[in-house]
Amino acid sequence: MSALVFDPFDYAFQEDPYPVYARCREEDPLHHDERHDFWVLTRHADVQQAFRTEGVYSNAMGVSLEPSAWGPHAHKVMSFLGMDPPRQQRLRSLVSKGFTPRRVTALRPRIQELTDHYLDRCLEQGSFDWIADFAGKLPMDVISEMMGVPEADRDEVRRLADLVVHREDGVHDVPQAGMVASLDLVVYYADMVAQRKRQPTEDLTSALLAVELDGDRLTDDEIIAFLFLMVVAGNETTTKLLGHALFHLTRHPDQLDRVFADPEGADLVVPWIEETLRYDTSSQLLARHLLQDVELHGKVAPKGAKMLLAIGSANRDDRVFDRPDDYDLDRSKDELSQLVSFGGGRHFCLGANLARLEAQVALHSLVQRVRQIEVAHDECVRVHSVSVRGFASVPVRTEAR
Template sequence: MTATASPPIVFDPYDYGFQEDPYPTYRRCRDEDPLHHNPDLDVWVLTRHADIEHAVRSVGTYSNAMGVSIDKSAWGPDAHRVMSFLGMDPPRQTRLRRLVSKGFTPRRVAELAPQIQRLTDLHLTRCLEEGSFDWIHDFAGRLPMDVISEMMGVPESDRAEVRRLADLLVHREPGVRDVPPEGSAAALTLVVYFTEMVESRKKRPTDDLTSALLAASIDADRLTEEEIIAFLFLMVVAGNETTTKLLGHALFHLTRHPEQYDRVFADPEGVDDLVTPWIEETLRYDTSSQMVARHLLRDVELHGKVAPAGSKALLVLGSANRDDRVFEDPDRFDIFRDKEELARLLSFGGGRHFCLGANLARLEARIALTELVRRVGSVEVDHDASVRVHSINVRGFASVPVRTTLRGQVAG
């Protein structure tokens, strides 16, 4: 008998089939070709945890200055105009992040807890009155947008449209390997909207993040209007989309594992001890931000290959989180996974570009999922009818149909 040769690895993040389940391809890359080259896209792909952890923490080789997306129209020296400090290297990135952090403080995030609880109560009550609803459309897609909007000062009447525009930025049609015209138009509309919002706050400051950014200064250095607009743009896309996807994955995956689901929903009084590991394992197992691009300033030699200076590279965070060199039985969803393992997840990046909104995302998810467990006795998810978003950077659901039964009620 002769061994059958494996088919060549096809790593195409634009392919709908790949997006449905990229993890088998990630595994093959880690095991067979950990510095993989896609000649059609001319991009080098890093998939092992150790290589990606080094890349996100190192300085001088893996540059952000061309942006974090390989889309042709998003890649270039002007990426910072919509990606803020995600499209910069030190010292520009260091300066801007320090200034932004003056407005986006841990204290300001912590003070959002009552607002997040109020918004959770508002949206969840409406959903539970129906019994059957779409977890994404009716709840998980609304809560993060409302939280970000209240933080920035976006009026309630504008939020549905802002969310629609944000969705257009990440969606990709089959065969389209760039930001589609609808996405480009949405980006321009959002920039105009935030420009007008900044002008309004200059004339009449309010108690919101936009006004705080206008007032932020370090040694007389202040943010420019362009820098503020870019950060607001980043908040709406990154802060909204990724948290929505986190909430979607959390419920989808837990309900596919009955023993873990039963433990979480068994006792609403003890749920606080389970929600945090539930969130962290969701972030590891199926993270919202799957991959980020880098521009190589130097040759990168790894595993017998060389990615030349000037190349595009993809750091596949979603693959790093499934690396069996770090995580035991990584393809198993397990909310009781060892805490030391979970501490090594790379869902929020690392180093100087560690996600500024990580604490906010975790806070929103903790409040939302805790309240769900406290109110609901059972949740049934229609896994087969759930629909994924099609995007190269963001992984998550556009629709997750659910049916709930309140605590104390008998399922009908």
């Protein structure tokens, strides 16, 4: 058998990492990659334990594998995702006072309006690109409206966000274009924060400026970092979820027919979303900095090492999921409750409810309005990224009801 190589920078790995994950889970569940000097956990129990263990798996150097994104300044663009307690608790508590469940729930009518707007255009054409014409636009509009980004700026903000996560083949770091895009986004949000200070509005940016907790307030830099995190993590991952949902369902005709059989039958939309989150999650790998030695499976990952938590692998672990490589909308709720797509512990994704809400509105609307849908699977183009998995293009043909 060939040597086990775990290389997230390799385009072939990015196209399909699951065979490598499977070998790691069976042969080497605490794997050390000597070339890039990181360790990786691939089994569900180990990944889940890492999310929930305090004081060992640190976020303070960031969550990205690339050298230039790794270090004590990661919080400047990753907000509390690049922090440990007590800094993380303080910042997340303050942000949560602005980014409330009520604010998310109140977005539903507007998410529906935006969904209808883009679906109208797509269904008129009959043939369109699910990512470029719909799934790439809806989450960006939702996040942008929440923050207060004007409509005229949204295409450019999305272009910059795409550049931040794109990786060049054979380059083992953030490309120059990604670094420039990151700086451009920071400058853009700094201007937006300055505007809201002069003239407050009803958006999230103004709400974050107004937040106060026991006399403590968010600094401008903390607000800018959170807005950056939202546009990259919140926008990109939801786009990828919608792309995966359509790509995988249409490869299973029996399940596709069941989902689209009844225009009012929303029963299968939630299982469709949850199984997609499990089967091919948007966020595949998260890095941690070890504050102590970690001894597992007869090996020791030393204090100071970089550890990857392979979320995509954990969601395919047959110790937890029956027939994990099957895409199955009838998968039990007990199993689906074990998915780790949104992380866990104190870093559980703050935007999980928003992502699920957007996906539910978008996919339910699609089912209501479309009789048949075909995806040109061989023409779909994957995004190339070390940690985010999804499509840049998903060509579709539809027949409206």
